[in-house]
Amino acid sequence: MNTDAAAVLSAVQVKENKAVSAHEKGHSRRNNTYFFLRILFTVSGFFIAILVNLFFPQTADVEIKDYRLNIFGMNVGLTINDAYIFVLSALILVYALSGVRALNDKDSRRKYSRNAAFRFALGIALALWDIGGTKLQLFAQPFFPGPAQVIEAYLADGSYIAENLLYSLRLYAAGFSCGVIMGVGTGILIGWFPKVYYWVFPVLKITGVVPAVAWMPFALTLLPNSFSAAVFLIVICAWFQIAFLTAQGIQSTPRQNYEAARILGSSQTGLILHVAIPHAMPDIFTGISSANAMAFTTLVMSEMLGQPGGLGYYINQSKVWSAYYKVLAAIVIMAVLFSLINHIIGRIQKHTLRWQEGVLKK
Amino acid sequence: MSSSISITDVGRVYTDTDGNKVTALQDVSLDIREGEFVSIIGPSGCGKTTLLRLIAGLDKPRSGSLTIDGRDITDVSPERGYVFQQGGLFPWLTVEKNIAYGLRARKVFKREREKVSEYISMVGLDGFEKSYPHQISGGMAQRVAIARALINEPKALLLDEPMGALDSFTRSDLQDKLLELWKHKRITMILVTHDIDEAIYLSDRIVIMTPRPGRINRIIDVDLPRPRHRGGSEFLAMRKEILELFRLAQAEPQPEYMI
Numbered sequence: 001m002n003t004d005a006a007a008v009l010s011a012v013q014v015k016e017n018k019a020v021s022a023h024e025k026g027h028s029r030r031n032n033t034y035f036f037l038r039i040l041f042t043v044s045g046f047f048i049a050i051l052v053n054l055f056f057p058q059t060a061d062v063e064i065k066d067y068r069l070n071i072f073g074m075n076v077g078l079t080i081n082d083a084y085i086f087v088l089s090a091l092i093l094v095y096a097l098s099g100v101r102a103l104n105d106k107d108s109r110r111k112y113s114r115n116a117a118f119r120f121a122l123g124i125a126l127a128l129w130d131i132g133g134t135k136l137q138l139f140a141q142p143f144f145p146g147p148a149q150v151i152e153a154y155l156a157d158g159s160y161i162a163e164n165l166l167y168s169l170r171l172y173a174a175g176f177s178c179g180v181i182m183g184v185g186t187g188i189l190i191g192w193f194p195k196v197y198y199w200v201f202p203v204l205k206i207t208g209v210v211p212a213v214a215w216m217p218f219a220l221t222l223l224p225n226s227f228s229a230a231v232f233l234i235v236i237c238a239w240f241q242i243a244f245l246t247a248q249g250i251q252s253t254p255r256q257n258y259e260a261a262r263i264l265g266s267s268q269t270g271l272i273l274h275v276a277i278p279h280a281m282p283d284i285f286t287g288i289s290s291a292n293a294m295a296f297t298t299l300v301m302s303e304m305l306g307q308p309g310g311l312g313y314y315i316n317q318s319k320v321w322s323a324y325y326k327v328l329a330a331i332v333i334m335a336v337l338f339s340l341i342n343h344i345i346g347r348i349q350k351h352t353l354r355w356q357e358g359v360l361k362k
Numbered sequence: 363m364s365s366s367i368s369i370t371d372v373g374r375v376y377t378d379t380d381g382n383k384v385t386a387l388q389d390v391s392l393d394i395r396e397g398e399f400v401s402i403i404g405p406s407g408c409g410k411t412t413l414l415r416l417i418a419g420l421d422k423p424r425s426g427s428l429t430i431d432g433r434d435i436t437d438v439s440p441e442r443g444y445v446f447q448q449g450g451l452f453p454w455l456t457v458e459k460n461i462a463y464g465l466r467a468r469k470v471f472k473r474e475r476e477k478v479s480e481y482i483s484m485v486g487l488d489g490f491e492k493s494y495p496h497q498i499s500g501g502m503a504q505r506v507a508i509a510r511a512l513i514n515e516p517k518a519l520l521l522d523e524p525m526g527a528l529d530s531f532t533r534s535d536l537q538d539k540l541l542e543l544w545k546h547k548r549i550t551m552i553l554v555t556h557d558i559d560e561a562i563y564l565s566d567r568i569v570i571m572t573p574r575p576g577r578i579n580r581i582i583d584v585d586l587p588r589p590r591h592r593g594g595s596e597f598l599a600m601r602k603e604i605l606e607l608f609r610l611a612q613a614e615p616q617p618e619y620m621i
Binding site: 265 | 443467
C-alpha cells in the first residue's frame, strides 16, 4: 500500500515536470483551440440565419422577385433571397477572417472574444427578423419588411441609391469642412483677442442655440441654389459649436505655459500656434465631434425639405410610394456611413491627442 | 558665460482678491555676482517668488530698478532661463520636443538634433526622448524643465522651488545634478526655496526674506567647502542659525494681532 502510494506520487511528479517543460506550448495550443471555437460561435448565428432563409417555409404571400444584374460583363440572375444569403455569407467571411487575423495578438483576441456573443445574437436576430418579416409576415406591413426585402431595395435601386449617397457625401464634405475651418478660425480669434471676444462672443452665444434648420427659409431664398443653401446650413451648425469650444480651449490655457514659452524665446504668433492651439486641441475635437452629430441631422433634414438629391431626399421619395423597404435601406446606409465618418474622426482625434493617452479615464 | 544681476530698492505692490493693497516687496536691494549660486528662502508670502519673477522679466517693479550686466530688465529673455515649481512642461510635446522648444522658438535649427540629445544625456534622461510629460516622474519632469531652460545657453538660471513637490530621495539626487550642471556651465543660479538644508547645501549665499512686507532680513555667506556634508557640524550650526532667525522674525508682534 505504502509503496504503491509512493510510486503514484513519483509518477505524478514526473508528469508534472514534463508538464512544466511543455507548459508554455500546450497552454497556447489549448488557447488556440478555444479561440477557434469562439470564431465558430461568432459566425454560427449568421449560419443559422442562412439555414432559416433556406429551409423555413415561405408561408406568407411575398413575391420573391428575380433580378438580373450585370456583374463584370456577366449577366447574373438572382432572387432577393440569394442576395440576402450572399450578404450573410459575406458577414461570415468577414468575421471569420477578422478572427484569424486576431489570432496572434492578445488584445485583439480579447476584443474579438468579447464581441462573440453579440455577433452571434446579431445573426439570430436576423433569422428572427427573416421569419417575422418575410416568412410569416407577423409584423405590420408594409412598414416592417424582412431583411431580404430591404436588400431588394439595393437590387432594384442600386445605382440610384449610390447617386443619392454621393450627393449626400458631397454636401456633407463641403459643409462640414467649411464649418470646421471657420469654426476653428473664429474660435481662435475669440479666444485670443479680448476685443473680438467682447463683440463676437455674445452674438455667437445667442445665435448658437438656434437650430441651423431654422435659417432654412433665408438660406433657400437668398442663396443661388439649393446645394449652397444646404451647405450654408451645415456650416452654421458646425461653425457655432466648434468656435465656442475652440475659444474656451484657447482661454483656458494656463498662464504658466505662455510664460514658459515667452522665456524660451517664443514670438506672439508662436504663442498662438505652439501653445494656445495645442492646448485647445482636446476642446476643438469635442466641438468637432458634437458638431458632427448635428451636421448629420441638418444634412438629412435639409435634404428632406428641399434638395434634388441625397439620402434624405431618397427617403422622402420612397415614403410617398409607401416603399418602406427602401426607407429602411437608406437608413441602413446612413447608419453605416455616419458610423464610418465618426470612426475616421475618432482615429484622427486619437492620433492628434495621443499625448493625453493614459491621462484621461476612458 | 554668466552675468551679474543687480537689484536696487525694488518695491512691488499688488491688489488681492478683496481689493486690499498688499506690499509684496519693499526696498529690496541685492547684488548677485557672476556665476554665483544664490538661494532665496523665507516663509510663504515673503515675496521670494515675486522677486524671482521680477528678475525673469515676467513682472515689472513699482519702484526701484533691476539690471543685468548694467542693462535694465524690461522683458523676458532667453538669457534668463526659468524653471517653474511644477507643471511647466508642455504636456502635448514629448520630452525631446519640450527640450527643443527654445531652439525652435528662436529659430535656431542648426545642429538641433545633436544639441537636444546632448542635453538629454546631460540630465540623464536617455531612453525617455519620446515619452510625454505625464508618463515620467516628477523628478524627471524637472530635469526636462532644467534641460529645456539650459539649451538656450542662458547667463542665469532662475529656479522657483523646482524641488518643492519631490520626495526627499529624488530631491537630493536633483540637487547634486544641479550642482554638477552649475559647475559645468558656470552660470549664475538663483534658487527660490523653503528648504533650509537645500539652501545651505547648494548656495554661495543665502538671502533670507521675511513677510509683511516682503523684505530682505539677512544675507548669509555660506563658506563651507564643497562637496558639503549635510550632517557636518558646520552645516548643522548654520542650519540652527537660520532657524533661529526665522523664530525671531515670527516672534515679532504683528499689528493685526494687537488689541
